Amino acid sequence: MPLPADACAEGEAAAASRKTEPDFHLTDSASVHPADIAAHLENLSLEGQVSALSRMSTEDAAEVLVELDESVAVDVLESLDRDMAAQIIAEMSPDDAVDVLDELEDEHRDALLDKLDREDSEELRTLLNFDPDTAGGVMNTEIILLETHFTVDEAIAHIRSEMADKESPYYAYVVDSQHILMGVLSLRDLMLAKPGTVVGEAVAGQNVISVTHDTEQREVASLLSHYNFLAMPVVDTEGHLMGLVTYDDIMDIMHDEASADMLGMVGADPEESVDTPWVESVRKRLPWLFVNMLNSTLSAFVVYMFEGSIAQMATLAVLMPMVANQAGNTGQQALAVMIRQLATDRFDQKKAWMAVLREGKIGMVTGLVMALTAFAGAGFFTGHMGMGAVMGGALLCDMLLGAVAGGSIPLVFRALGRDPAQASSIFLTTITDGAGFFIFLGMASLFLL
Amino acid sequence: MPLPADACAEGEAAAASRKTEPDFHLTDSASVHPADIAAHLENLSLEGQVSALSRMSTEDAAEVLVELDESVAVDVLESLDRDMAAQIIAEMSPDDAVDVLDELEDEHRDALLDKLDREDSEELRTLLNFDPDTAGGVMNTEIILLETHFTVDEAIAHIRSEMADKESPYYAYVVDSQHILMGVLSLRDLMLAKPGTVVGEAVAGQNVISVTHDTEQREVASLLSHYNFLAMPVVDTEGHLMGLVTYDDIMDIMHDEASADMLGMVGADPEESVDTPWVESVRKRLPWLFVNMLNSTLSAFVVYMFEGSIAQMATLAVLMPMVANQAGNTGQQALAVMIRQLATDRFDQKKAWMAVLREGKIGMVTGLVMALTAFAGAGFFTGHMGMGAVMGGALLCDMLLGAVAGGSIPLVFRALGRDPAQASSIFLTTITDGAGFFIFLGMASLFLL
Numbered sequence: 001m002p003l004p005a006d007a008c009a010e011g012e013a014a015a016a017s018r019k020t021e022p023d024f025h026l027t028d029s030a031s032v033h034p035a036d037i038a039a040h041l042e043n044l045s046l047e048g049q050v051s052a053l054s055r056m057s058t059e060d061a062a063e064v065l066v067e068l069d070e071s072v073a074v075d076v077l078e079s080l081d082r083d084m085a086a087q088i089i090a091e092m093s094p095d096d097a098v099d100v101l102d103e104l105e106d107e108h109r110d111a112l113l114d115k116l117d118r119e120d121s122e123e124l125r126t127l128l129n130f131d132p133d134t135a136g137g138v139m140n141t142e143i144i145l146l147e148t149h150f151t152v153d154e155a156i157a158h159i160r161s162e163m164a165d166k167e168s169p170y171y172a173y174v175v176d177s178q179h180i181l182m183g184v185l186s187l188r189d190l191m192l193a194k195p196g197t198v199v200g201e202a203v204a205g206q207n208v209i210s211v212t213h214d215t216e217q218r219e220v221a222s223l224l225s226h227y228n229f230l231a232m233p234v235v236d237t238e239g240h241l242m243g244l245v246t247y248d249d250i251m252d253i254m255h256d257e258a259s260a261d262m263l264g265m266v267g268a269d270p271e272e273s274v275d276t277p278w279v280e281s282v283r284k285r286l287p288w289l290f291v292n293m294l295n296s297t298l299s300a301f302v303v304y305m306f307e308g309s310i311a312q313m314a315t316l317a318v319l320m321p322m323v324a325n326q327a328g329n330t331g332q333q334a335l336a337v338m339i340r341q342l343a344t345d346r347f348d349q350k351k352a353w354m355a356v357l358r359e360g361k362i363g364m365v366t367g368l369v370m371a372l373t374a375f376a377g378a379g380f381f382t383g384h385m386g387m388g389a390v391m392g393g394a395l396l397c398d399m400l401l402g403a404v405a406g407g408s409i410p411l412v413f414r415a416l417g418r419d420p421a422q423a424s425s426i427f428l429t430t431i432t433d434g435a436g437f438f439i440f441l442g443m444a445s446l447f448l449l
Numbered sequence: 450m451p452l453p454a455d456a457c458a459e460g461e462a463a464a465a466s467r468k469t470e471p472d473f474h475l476t477d478s479a480s481v482h483p484a485d486i487a488a489h490l491e492n493l494s495l496e497g498q499v500s501a502l503s504r505m506s507t508e509d510a511a512e513v514l515v516e517l518d519e520s521v522a523v524d525v526l527e528s529l530d531r532d533m534a535a536q537i538i539a540e541m542s543p544d545d546a547v548d549v550l551d552e553l554e555d556e557h558r559d560a561l562l563d564k565l566d567r568e569d570s571e572e573l574r575t576l577l578n579f580d581p582d583t584a585g586g587v588m589n590t591e592i593i594l595l596e597t598h599f600t601v602d603e604a605i606a607h608i609r610s611e612m613a614d615k616e617s618p619y620y621a622y623v624v625d626s627q628h629i630l631m632g633v634l635s636l637r638d639l640m641l642a643k644p645g646t647v648v649g650e651a652v653a654g655q656n657v658i659s660v661t662h663d664t665e666q667r668e669v670a671s672l673l674s675h676y677n678f679l680a681m682p683v684v685d686t687e688g689h690l691m692g693l694v695t696y697d698d699i700m701d702i703m704h705d706e707a708s709a710d711m712l713g714m715v716g717a718d719p720e721e722s723v724d725t726p727w728v729e730s731v732r733k734r735l736p737w738l739f740v741n742m743l744n745s746t747l748s749a750f751v752v753y754m755f756e757g758s759i760a761q762m763a764t765l766a767v768l769m770p771m772v773a774n775q776a777g778n779t780g781q782q783a784l785a786v787m788i789r790q791l792a793t794d795r796f797d798q799k800k801a802w803m804a805v806l807r808e809g810k811i812g813m814v815t816g817l818v819m820a821l822t823a824f825a826g827a828g829f830f831t832g833h834m835g836m837g838a839v840m841g842g843a844l845l846c847d848m849l850l851g852a853v854a855g856g857s858i859p860l861v862f863r864a865l866g867r868d869p870a871q872a873s874s875i876f877l878t879t880i881t882d883g884a885g886f887f888i889f890l891g892m893a894s895l896f897l898l
Binding site for chain 1: 456467470480481484488522536607609612619636637640641656658668673674675676677679696697699700701703704705706708710711712714715716717721722723727728730731732734735737738739741742745746749752753756757759760763766767768771772773775776777778779781782784785786787788789790792797800803804807811814815818819822823826874878882886
């Protein structure tokens with residue numbers, strides 16, 4: 001638990017005291033952060049969670065619900081009294097509400113939406129229509145808008161009157177009479193501007209950076225991080241401002257996307273976590289295990305071609321997996337470096353192939369070191385220097401191949417329009433196993449038998 | 450390149466026009482974002498980068514330098530005129546300056562620090578003493594401080610006068626006369642507070658969340674994301690406020706940490722990228738390749754024990770790698786899920802072992818499906834149903850073992866105080882290879898020969 005010890009202790013003490021003092025309020029000055037309450041609730045049973053949330057004000061309950069793991073939040077919402085659930089949804093910011101509603105059963109979701117006032121329910125229904133993986137699916141629609149004719153002082157007054165209702169008033173967006181996005185001003189810009197400045201002039205000629213509603217959230221994350229923005233405006237194809245994606249949504253996405261590559265690489269679902277139902281995981285992993293089986297059948301066929309050689313010299317079967325395993329690991333190291341690189345921006349074609357060349361050099365040198373080690377080792381243990389030479393030669397060739405293949409596979413996948421990480425490790429193993437067995441057994445058949 | 454097409458085009462047009470109009474200024478209203486200029490500069494030669502930066506104002510150059518890849522920034526800084534380099538360093542925020550200075554040769558760094566005014570150079574020297582992986586190493590020391598007796602209006606006036614010099618005035622920190630951190634107020638809190646409120650009272654009883662200077666940056670990132678804070682205050686062991694870690698430093702760290710696990714898992718350095726000098730990569734990867742070699746020697750020894758069986762029946766050598774490979778992939782899927790989970794917070798001992806149980810179930814069911822497939826396949830191709838039965842049985846046992854081992858290895862590593870990801874894939878392969886060969890060859894020797 002990465003909390004400072006005292007914060008943690010205070011959080012637990014407050015949570016504990018709440019059990020005996022049901023009228024404890026989050027808005028008290030000695031407040032506990034909603035994220036800590038959520039962490040505490042996650043250790044309770046569903047009944048405990050529901051009863052704790054029922055005793056909070058709807059504002060507080062909404063704040064805590066946002067911080068719960070999505071699967072827990074959905075369970076709680078389904079078990080709560082429907083009127084209470086609808087009131088909590090109404091208190092949540094639209095982007096957070098949509099995240100949870102998206103996971104509910106259709107029938108339940110419609111029932112909750114029907115209980116909201118018309119404006120809120122229409123807004124949420126619109127947002128629910130966006131693909132959850134796009135900017136439209138994660139955007140927040142509560143924006144502070146400034147008209148071009150406002151002075152800086154009018155703008156500040158307007159923001160002060162509006163900000164209590166808006167999630168994140170870091171920036172105010174300037175739109176023209178057609179609601180087209182003209183520019184962005186931070187609170188800081190406004191506070192530092194000369195009184196009397198008109199906001200339309202302050203943003204004149206500004207090169208506003210925005211995304212369209214169908215931009216993938218991974219790309220939004222990468223842009224937000226590239227520019228160090230706190231929020232990214234989302235526009236439709238005509239440039240009308242639709243909403244904002246804020247840094248807090250993006251922090252979670254960035255973290256997930258980066259570790260998703262690790263799961264994809266070995267043929268697991270990038271969204272899988274220990275909370276995924278195990279039957280679901282079986283369903284998602286099995287197809288890749290079949291691919292892996294098919295691929296290893298190819299390697300088995302290579303070995304089968306040399307069945308005769310192995311029958312003559314069983315030591316070959318002893319050393320053969322070592323060659324393939326070592327090349328496989330070399331290739332996986334190259335694979336991991338390239339997948340990470342492709343997940344960041346600014347990576348052009350030329351640099352990509354330079355990176356493959358770099359892996360080639362690494363494979364050559366590490367292969368040479370391992371080949372000499374294997375030559376000495378295999379020669380010593382089998383007492384047969386020819387075997388050592390074949391083992392070393394095969395290791396060098398296969399490790400070089402593994403490094404180049406590991407570096408290239410993500411690039412080839414990307415060129416084919418596929419996810420660079422998806423099951424890349426499985427295809428790499430096919431290459432290093434197949435080639436490793438073929439080179440080692442082939443050289444042994446030629447030179448030793 | 451994940452930029453919206455028009456932003457990109459404008460950026461490049463502006464960059465191109467700058468070449469012919471050397472007095473183009475970044476502070477013009479039609480400005481290009483420093484991050485885009487940096488991306489453009491990274492495609493130039495070192496001479497081009499140095500000459501472009503020399504033509505900018507030191508403020509602009511400082512903004513661009515922060516956005517460059519660290520290795521590029523270091524090269525540029527070493528090639529720039531030293532006086533100019535020192536002026537740029539002076540313009541950078543201290544946390545960014547320290548990041549670059551940390552990478553310079555000692556002699557060069559000292560020369561630059563000597564050119565700064567005394568206050569700046571002392572501050573930077575202090576910051577350079579912190580471990581770069583801790584809160585102290587990434588913190589920013591330019592903070593807006595409020596004294597407890599300020600009224601809200603005095604606080605706003607104070608912030609407006611100070612904010613031009615500070616990096617990120619999202620929050621103002623309230624300290625007592627001893628400089629002990631008492632509370633935090635956001636600009637929003639201040640703007641919404643009743644005029645005349647005294648800040649000391651506004652924060653009374655606040656449960657301030659802070660980290661100490663020696664907190665690992667990974668933990669700071671996790672806390673910042675947990676609480677959705679824009680900045681985390683850093684205090685010394687007595688609670689004196691020392692600095693702030695802001696969200697923009699943390700976004701980069703979070704992204705790196707998550708993908709670092711993927712590299713660590715296969716025995717590459719978690720910091721490695723395609724820009725790492727290849728000789729450096731060889732040095733970092735070789736030790737793990739030796740460990741892998743040693744581990745695969747163990748598996749080879751298992752096969753060696755059954756050399757006689759293989760000499761009698763060479764088909765065993767054909768099918769043996771398939772068993773190990775399939776179990777290895779199953780284990781890696783479990784490994785990736787567990788490593789991702791350990792990288793997020795809120796993961797207790799009980800939940801961890803429930804997760805291993807979950808992997809066991811998945812291994813059992815996928816193992817059963819694959820065993821039946823292998824039974825049919827091996828029986829059909831070898832025309833020997835006994836071989837199919839041995840293959841299927843070995844596959845089921847080894848895949849179950851692989852799933853449980855993949856789920857447990859990260860937990861065991863963590864319990865031993867090691868990084869759950871580091872080289873976990875190598876140790877997993879040892880288990881699945883060794884056990885796979887043993888079970889398959891052992892069962893074959895018992896039942897088929």
